[in-house]
Amino acid sequence: MDGRILAASHDGAYVIRMKGDVRVTLCTTIEEYFHTMFEDPEFTSVWVDLCDAEGIDSTTLGLLAKLAINVKEKYDFQPAIFSCEPGINRLLKSMGFQRLFELREEACASPKDIQELPQVTGSEATVKAKVIEAHRVLMGLSEENQAKFKDLMMALERG
């Protein structure tokens, strides 16, 4: 399956979803999206959903690492990665991503069980609840209801 990178936000909670075999040759669109995200005054959290990813190339890994480093610098928390494919987890760990992200290896199947999500520190309980709720909404967006998601992989970005 060709790779896709999708992104959406809900009440300041952002999700980056990667599907298939993700290979990025030009990453301007993705970098622009991250830039806009950091400009958003509502920004409270971001997580990366790799549950449907089959492969990730080194450029994409670099982008993710940069995202985590920026989040840590600006908002002082580590974003979460949801991934339960052993091969993908092996790749993330070999690169030392457990030091950049919170790796959630079991959450793909049951997003309902998620009680905690890394987010902007010092936010109140209501914000926490909002983030969890946003997460549910975004995780629950079905294939047909993907309009909220913006495809960050343009045709010309296919390597």
Next chain:
Amino acid sequence: MDAPGTALVVDHDKSRVLALAELVKGLGFEPVIHTTALGAREFLHSRPELDVILCEFDMEGLTWDATRRSVPELDHQIPIVLISDEARAESIMRALRWGASDFFVRPLDDIEALERSLERCRRQRQVRRELERSRKRLEAANTELRGTIKVLEQDQQAGRQVQMRMLPSTPMVLDDYVFSHTVIPSLYLSGDFTDYFTVGDRHVTFLMADVSGHGSSSAFATVLLKNLFARKRSDLLRKNDDAIYSPVAMLKQANLELMDLEVGKFATMVVGVVDTQENTLRYSVAGHLPQPVLVSHEGARYLRGEGSAVGIMADAHYEEHLIDLPDSFMLALFSDGILEILPPKNLIEKENYFIRVFEETADSPEELVTRLGLDRVETAPDDIAALFISKRD
């Protein structure tokens, strides 16, 4: 205001042709008169810039069936307006089937209709000319692009030459030890790099690096790494700096230098130091897959080790491992391009498949290369570099 159009007016009747030319002139077209079919045809062969042809339907010396075959060959695509004394439906139908754009019957009293018709013809021609101009512009741009690509390819090939020369000589034989390598770039330039060199009289430092991405920027990063190791090798003698003996110190240095480069490039690496006197290996892995494979009479195994890739985070930390080497062994390091060409789908299965190849293959690099299909890879999806270190007792 549009430029005035040009109209070819053809009729064997001289007085009619002059009157028609006058009329056409009044409608803002520059008339060109021909009174013979042959003359008109020769004139058309010279590819004049025309907007419209006005022609007598019953023209002497002109059979439309033949003309229809010859005029399209001129590929002029000039609209033709036919004029006749008779308004026979059958003639009109024929004319339209031949591709005439309009048909008028004498006397030409509806001048406005003629004017509209000629205007339509002129607009049509303008659109065609614009298309033609666009096509020419595109072709010019295309030619220019092809030229630019040619230059880029030449640059890439020059870079490739330089990169190939940076690689160490292969094989390098040192008593019982043999060091060899092979690099298959997917493009002209590669982000994969390997090197090995003696340090002092008993050590050999080696590295395998896989810089993220492709092309020139990745290749420059390999130059930087080559330079770093060469510098640290000479620092040992000049400054008493023994970083070159320490894989972790080298990785930390590489990490700093890639971060400083600020080109968003990072690299996975394996750095090792072989002590040929003690037959030991000191190594460190920076996010590199597949991990080094050690093959001996006991079978094949991965040399474990974790650590972040270099060039991502400032406070990266690396583990150093020290192992005793078997009396007879082969150590193989590959860049991750090799994983791409292995049949299994996911990474863990690929790693298992890869180690099995070593289990089932006698321990010569040549045989391995064949077994992994490396000698048949025309263009790999990703660069593939391999470094082999072997020792016979």
